[in-house]
Amino acid sequence: xxxxxxxxxxxxxxxxxxxxxxxxxxxxxxxxxxxxxxxxxxxxxxxxxxxxxxxxxxxxxxxxxxxxxxxxxxxxx
Numbered sequence: 001x002x003x004x005x006x007x008x009x010x011x012x013x014x015x016x017x018x019x020x021x022x023x024x025x026x027x028x029x030x031x032x033x034x035x036x037x038x039x040x041x042x043x044x045x046x047x048x049x050x051x052x053x054x055x056x057x058x059x060x061x062x063x064x065x066x067x068x069x070x071x072x073x074x075x076x077x
Contacts, residue, residue: 005049008056012038017055019048029055 007017007029015033022028025044029051045051 005052005056007052010036010038010040012036012040019051021048027051 007019009016010031010033013031013033013036015031015036017029018032019027019029022044027045027048027050028042030041031039042051042054045054
């Protein structure tokens, strides 16, 4: 990953984002806060820099490609 490409914080809760690798889906970025009301996670990418670019692409969460909110089961949060 290009070190100049810094991960932006979670667009919903502003917690730091984290970059991880899964051998099935590839590189992905997610919110590091377990209590985030949305728990966003990017799609899997072959290269880490592509996952970072997808996460950082814009400041409007509804426009983030491949970003899927994970239901938390907490009503009203």
